[in-house]
Amino acid sequence: MISLAGRDILHGWGKFVFTGIGLGLLIGVTLSMAGIYRGMVDDAEVLLDNSGADLWAVQKDTLGPYAEPSNLADDLYRSLQTLPGVARAANVTYLTMQVRPLADAASVGDAAARERRAMVVGVVPGGFGEPGQPESLVAGRHLTRGHYEAVADISTGFRLGEQLRIRRHAYRVVGLTRRTVSSGGDPMIFIPLKDAQEAQFLKDNDAIVAQRRRSAANPAFNRPGQPQVLDAVLASQTQSNSVNAILVRLTPNADPNRVAADIRRWKHLSVYTRAEMNEILQAKLIATSARQIFMFLVILSVVSAAIVAFIIYTLTLGKIREIAVLKLIGTRNRTIAGMILQQAIGLGLIGFVVGKTVATLWAPVFPKYVLLLPGDAARGFLIVVIICVLASLVAIRAALRVDPAEAIGG
Amino acid sequence: MKLPKPSRRALSLLAVLIPLLGAFAWLALTSGPLAPVLVTLAEVEQRPIAPALFGVGTVEARYTYRIGPTIAGRVSQVAVQVGDRVNAGQRLGEMDPVDLDERVAAQDAALRRAESGVVAARAQVRDAQARRDFASAQVKRYEQLLVARTASEDTAEAKRQEAQVAEAGVALGLANLESAEQDLGRVRAERAALVRQRDNLRLIAPVAGLVVSRDAEPGSTVVAGQSVVEVVDPASLWVDVRFDQLGAGALRAGLAVRIALRSQPLGMLEGRVERVEPRADAITEELLAKVVFADLPDPLPRLGELAEVTVALAPRPAAPAVPNAALHRRADALGVWVLDDGEPRFVPLTIGARDLDGWVEIRSGLVPGTAVIWHSQAPLSPGRRVKVVEQLPGVAP
Numbered sequence: 001m002i003s004l005a006g007r008d009i010l011h012g013w014g015k016f017v018f019t020g021i022g023l024g025l026l027i028g029v030t031l032s033m034a035g036i037y038r039g040m041v042d043d044a045e046v047l048l049d050n051s052g053a054d055l056w057a058v059q060k061d062t063l064g065p066y067a068e069p070s071n072l073a074d075d076l077y078r079s080l081q082t083l084p085g086v087a088r089a090a091n092v093t094y095l096t097m098q099v100r101p102l103a104d105a106a107s108v109g110d111a112a113a114r115e116r117r118a119m120v121v122g123v124v125p126g127g128f129g130e131p132g133q134p135e136s137l138v139a140g141r142h143l144t145r146g147h148y149e150a151v152a153d154i155s156t157g158f159r160l161g162e163q164l165r166i167r168r169h170a171y172r173v174v175g176l177t178r179r180t181v182s183s184g185g186d187p188m189i190f191i192p193l194k195d196a197q198e199a200q201f202l203k204d205n206d207a208i209v210a211q212r213r214r215s216a217a218n219p220a221f222n223r224p225g226q227p228q229v230l231d232a233v234l235a236s237q238t239q240s241n242s243v244n245a246i247l248v249r250l251t252p253n254a255d256p257n258r259v260a261a262d263i264r265r266w267k268h269l270s271v272y273t274r275a276e277m278n279e280i281l282q283a284k285l286i287a288t289s290a291r292q293i294f295m296f297l298v299i300l301s302v303v304s305a306a307i308v309a310f311i312i313y314t315l316t317l318g319k320i321r322e323i324a325v326l327k328l329i330g331t332r333n334r335t336i337a338g339m340i341l342q343q344a345i346g347l348g349l350i351g352f353v354v355g356k357t358v359a360t361l362w363a364p365v366f367p368k369y370v371l372l373l374p375g376d377a378a379r380g381f382l383i384v385v386i387i388c389v390l391a392s393l394v395a396i397r398a399a400l401r402v403d404p405a406e407a408i409g410g
Numbered sequence: 411m412k413l414p415k416p417s418r419r420a421l422s423l424l425a426v427l428i429p430l431l432g433a434f435a436w437l438a439l440t441s442g443p444l445a446p447v448l449v450t451l452a453e454v455e456q457r458p459i460a461p462a463l464f465g466v467g468t469v470e471a472r473y474t475y476r477i478g479p480t481i482a483g484r485v486s487q488v489a490v491q492v493g494d495r496v497n498a499g500q501r502l503g504e505m506d507p508v509d510l511d512e513r514v515a516a517q518d519a520a521l522r523r524a525e526s527g528v529v530a531a532r533a534q535v536r537d538a539q540a541r542r543d544f545a546s547a548q549v550k551r552y553e554q555l556l557v558a559r560t561a562s563e564d565t566a567e568a569k570r571q572e573a574q575v576a577e578a579g580v581a582l583g584l585a586n587l588e589s590a591e592q593d594l595g596r597v598r599a600e601r602a603a604l605v606r607q608r609d610n611l612r613l614i615a616p617v618a619g620l621v622v623s624r625d626a627e628p629g630s631t632v633v634a635g636q637s638v639v640e641v642v643d644p645a646s647l648w649v650d651v652r653f654d655q656l657g658a659g660a661l662r663a664g665l666a667v668r669i670a671l672r673s674q675p676l677g678m679l680e681g682r683v684e685r686v687e688p689r690a691d692a693i694t695e696e697l698l699a700k701v702v703f704a705d706l707p708d709p710l711p712r713l714g715e716l717a718e719v720t721v722a723l724a725p726r727p728a729a730p731a732v733p734n735a736a737l738h739r740r741a742d743a744l745g746v747w748v749l750d751d752g753e754p755r756f757v758p759l760t761i762g763a764r765d766l767d768g769w770v771e772i773r774s775g776l777v778p779g780t781a782v783i784w785h786s787q788a789p790l791s792p793g794r795r796v797k798v799v800e801q802l803p804g805v806a807p
Contacts, residue, residue, distance in 0.1 A: 007742060013423040049789075053740075075693065087742055124656070127760075128737045128744055128770075138734040138785050139805040141768030144734070145464035146654040148718070159806045174768070176805060178787060194654075196692075227636060241693065252741055350427070353434045360437040372441075 005342035008319070019315065020347050023308055026355020027384060030297070030364075031359040032306045034376045037293045038086035039369035044183045044281040048274060051092070052131045052246035054256055056272045059264055064272055065094050065245035066183055067285045074197070076267070076286035077246045083262055085254030091243040092132040093122035093196045096186055099156070102163035102170045114154045116187045119182040120166060122196020124151045125149070131247035134190055140175030146192050151175035153187030166191065167199045185279050185368040193243070201242065211237060214406070301383070308351070308384070323399045324407035337396045344392035348384045355380075444705075446795040448802055451749070452736055452784035458728045459771045461763045462657055463721040467701070468649030469671070469711040471622075476637030477613050478626075479505045485626050485638055488613075492624050496615040502639045505611040514608060517601035524594040535583035542576035549573045619643045622713060633643040642740065644710055648684060651719045657764075658721045661686050662736040667701050672716040680704040683721060726763050730772040736782045737761070737770060738790075743777065747790050747800070748784040754783060754790045 009016050047066065057080060059070040072091075079091040087365035099118045103111030123132040131140065134151055140160050143149045145310055150171040152158045155178075163170045180188040191199070202208075212234055215221050221233045243400075250259060260271040272280065282290070316323075326336055356377055363370040438444060488503040490496060552569045555561035616664045623640040626632050649669060653661060663686055669679040680703070687698040701719055703711075711717070737759075745758035759775035776782070783790065787802055 010419045010423060011424075013419055017423065017426050065674055075695075125654075128734060128739060136738065136786050138787060138791055138802045140735065142734045144764065144766045144768055147464065147466050154804050170527070177804075178804075228507075357430070357434050357437055360441055374444075 005346070007378065008322075008339060009343060009346065014125045016343075016347070018025060020350030021354050022032075022253075023311060023351030025346060026356060027302050027308060027351050027355030027380065028302050028358040028362075029355075031362065031372065031377065032332060032353055032370060033293070033297045033300050034380070035363055035370035036366070037290060037297055038371040038373055038376065039366075040185070040286055040290050040293060041282065042371045043181050043185045043369055044189075044286055046179055046181060047183050047281070048277055050135060050188075051247055052133065052135065052249065053339045054250040055248035055260055055263070056277055056396065057246040057248055057267070057269045058244070058272070060268055060270050062270060062379055063269065063280055063284065064277065065092070066277075067280050069119050070244050072244070072246060072269070074193075074241045074243045079267060080246055080248060080263060083259065085250055085259040085262075086248055087251045087254075088131055088249040090124050090131045090247050091122075091192065091193055091245075091246050093120075093200055094175040094182075095122075095196065096122045096182065096184075097166070097199075099164055099166055099189060101158065104281045114157055116185050118153070119186045119295070120196060120199065121188050121190045122193040122200070123190050129251050134175070134177040134180055134188075136177070137175045138178045140173070142175060143190065144174075147170065147195055149174050149192065151177060151188065151190040152347070153180045154178050155181075155187045156189065158189075158327045164189070164293070167202060168205070169199075171195070180248055181368070181369065183285050197241075197243065197249045200244075215409045232305055305383070305387045308348070308387050310396070311345060312388060312391040313395045313398070315343070316340050316392070316399055320399065320402055321407060324404050325404050327402065328404040328410065330405045333400055335397055340396050340399060341392045344388040344395070345385060348388035352381050352384050353365060416422075424626045446797040447786055447788050447790060448799050449754075449783045449786040449790075449796045450800065450802060451781045452733055454730045454732055454772065454776050454778050454780045454782060456728050456778040457731050457769065458725050459731055459763045459765050459769055460662065461723040462723040462766045463653050463661060463723065464766060465651040465653035465696075465699070465719050465721070467717050467719060469647060469651045469713055469715045469717055470632050470650045470715060471513075471642035472646035472648055472700075473619075473643040474618070474622075475616055475619065475641045475643075477502060477615070477639045478632060478635060478637040479613070479643060480610060480634055481537075482631070482633045483611070484631050485510070487628050488624060488626070488638060490621045490624070490639060491552045492621050496619060496621060496641060498615060498618050500615045501612055502615055502621075502641075503613040507611050510604060510611070514601065514604045517597065517604055521594070521597045521601055524590065527588065527590040528594050531583065531587035531591075535580065535587050538576065538579035538583040542573065542580045545569070545573035545576035564679055564756050584625055610734040613638055615641055617641070617643055620710075625773060642713070645706065647706060647711060647713075649681070649701040649703075649717045649719060651696070651699050651701050651717070652691065653699065653721075655690065655695050655697055658697050659696060661699060661721065665721050665723065667719050667721045669701065669703065670705075670718045670720075671711055672718075673712075677707075679707055681719075685801070720766070726771065729762065730778045731769045732772060732776070732782055733784055734764065734768045734770050735785045747786075748780060749783065749796070754796055754798070755792060757782075 008361075014150055055371050056064050057072070057076075058064040059072055062068045062070045064070055074091050077089040077091050080086055096117065096119045098115050099120065100115040102113045121132065123143070123145055124130050130144065137151070138154060140151070143151060146171055148171050150164060150166075152173050152175075153162070154176045158164055158173045160175075160176060162173050164173065165171075166189075176187070177190075182188065214231055215237065216230060222230045248259070248263075249270075250256060260273055263271045291352055300361045323336060356372075359372060363372055483486070484506040486504050486506040490500075490502050496502065516641070523627065548569045549566075549572075552561050552566040556563065556566045619641040620641050620643075622638060622640070625640065626638045632638060661683065663683050665683045667681045667683060669681045670677070671679070681701050682704065684700040684702045687700070692699045732746060737744060738756075740756055743758040744754075744761060745756050747754040748757050749755075757775055760773040762771035762773045764770045783796070785802055786796070
């Protein structure tokens with residue numbers, strides 16, 4: 001038996017395929033929107049993964065280094081290191097800032113154009129797999145010197161061996177990472193902790209000079225007969241011994257909640273476990289923007305579903321005269337219904353394949369991460385098929401009610 | 411004639427659909443969770459690890475001379491400018507002597523008076539001696555006359571007494587002379603003391619050196635101990651370097667170093683570790699060391715300039731080594747991923763020395779020649795599909 005649907009599709013295959021491709025582009029947009037939402041959530045998760053920590057110890061009564069500013073003395077980690085259940089404790093600083101390549105006179109414009117917003121992370125150099133250090137590299141090596149080296153995320157556009165400027169110092173890029181981003185999606189640049197502390201708290205040179213003048217003009221500091229007082233005051237103004245958080249890694253069978261309770265009780269710090277930190281990021285930090293995207297995703301899905309249904313419905317109605325002819329020559333209702341259903345599902349299949357393909361193709365072009373989950377694709381496929389079936393049911397109802405006389409009538 | 415027509419249409423439809431399906435299948439296999447993780451490989455190399463330490467410091471002078479007055483006073487003159495070279499003993503400036511010059515003049519007058527006093531006392535002594543000589547001659551004469559009985563006993567006795575008085579007069583004169591000489595000595599010493607005080611107001615360079623600061627100008631008042639001029643010995647310039655305590659255990663005096671000044675980051679200078687300070691910095695967790703230049707550069711490095719110091723530690727014998735990017739920590743064990751039948755397998759290692767170029771010595775766990783996963787596009791797990799490439803995408807050659 002010749003497939004009625006196949007013959008009909010072959011009859012006008014160009015129209016059929018192009019309608020399918022159009023549908024596919026729409027489905028592609030919807031899948032991409034789902035990917036953008038997933039990417040946002042994933043950015044927050046990789047931030048936690050990349051930190052390599054089980055616990056985050058932060059300034060008391062703050063929400064920790066990502067969601068709120070937090071400052072700790074940089075020698076506190078030593079007292080955490082000695083707690084039972086703690087395998088490693090490492091200082092870390094985070095600072096989001098504009099970073100640009102080091103420019104000579106000829107390439108100032110070029111450097112300005114390549115300026116990127118990045119999260120500068122200060123990590124303890126040298127130790128391998130210390131909390132805070134990048135987990136795996138795509139090129140180059142880890143930090144080995146205690147100063148003036150950087151490992152940058154590949155999406156910053158910096159190349160190996162290139163120098164970049166953070167505040168006053170030039171840093172040589174010695175390694176590249178991938179998917180090391182802040183919760184906002186900004187790529188990370190890892191530099192040694194001491195430099196990062198300086199970058200975070202050091203003022204620019206003009207401000208320092210102005211501050212020195214101000215101190216020198218203050219008679220309380222610049223006492224006649226005691227010139228050393230001013231020197232001591234000036235020296236104390238440039239010191240910084242703060243970090244943003246202490247990343248704690250636990251021994252394999254330690255209970256995170258118990259160690260966290262110990263730190264809270266005896267060290268008077270706020271501590272978050274992995275689950276709590278995830279909650280802070282998801283429910284507090286990115287909640288509004290993620291919900292915004294999610295709302296848009298819902299609306300887009302509804303609109304896409306409606307458009308798919310309308311297309312299938314109008315496609316069937318466009319063939320109403322042919323269907324009338326079929327009825328006139330005595331084709332059974334089942335055959336006609338099958339034809340419409342098969343065409344609708346075929347259209348949905350083409351649409352899904354095209355949509356998934358284009359979404360995969362254009363995902364890397366997005367400036368922020370787009371995560372296309374197979375689960376989302378499967379769900380999308382199911383929804384597309386269901387919508388096609390539902391839309392074709394409406395179309396079948398219209399087709400079966402057609403009067404065979406229409407085939408010969410006006 | 412019916413068959414070819416639909417089949418041509420079917421063919422053209424297939425011509426559209428098959429590439430589409432192909433693209434879909436290709437994308438599904440090359441991106442997403444089914445796609446293999448791209449990795450690059452490195453071989454465990456037998457190579458000597460030359461560990462090195464990296465520290466930053468500032469250029470400082472070992473000997474700094476802060477030259478100022480020992481008592482509070484007003485600066486009357488500063489004879490040198492910053493940057494001047496001075497010799498040992500050169501006068502750098504002077505404090506206002508206030509009344510010291512007048513007091514020296516007064517002491518001069520007192521000295522001359524004391525000298526006259528000595529002259530007068532000497533004359534007195536001569537006068538008394540003359541009287542005594544005459545009196546003793548008289549005594550002799552009257553004793554002879556007494557023997558000849560031409561003079562009375564009374565007269566002879568009176569002459570003897572005159573001689574004793576004259577003798578006492580001499581003793582008095584001598585005592586007066588002694589007193590006048592002592593007085594002269596006192597006045598002389600007092601004057602010398604004043605002159606010494608006057609000299610002390612002159613600011614003198616203790617060594618040959620370079621003037622690095624001029625802290626007070628003529629007319630300003632400074633307290634005792636405050637410096638007016640600061641002189642350093644340029645031959646004593648060194649770098650006060652701070653090394654992170656992490657891995658700096660092999661830092662020793664005498665090790666060769668290379669010094670890059672911030673003003674000349676490319677011009678590497680030679681030097682050596684002069685000493686490692688016995689006291690480390692507990693707050694910043696750094697070791698402190700002093701590094702001297704092998705040859706002082708010309709122009710001299712500026713005091714306080716930032717310098718990067720790389721210390722070459724003693725090279726170790728050749729041993730298996732891997733790049734540090736290949737090392738990963740997994741459940742508290744440090745190790746590398748190796749390819750086992752195309753699947754990654756984690757091999758725990760113990761590591762030894764490491765150098766600044768990112769090579770890490772392997773004490774045990776792998777033999778040279780084993781291929782280990784160097785860079786990977788995503789974190790690995792056992793059994794994950796991987797694909798070996800020359801270079802990961804997105805990395806500029």
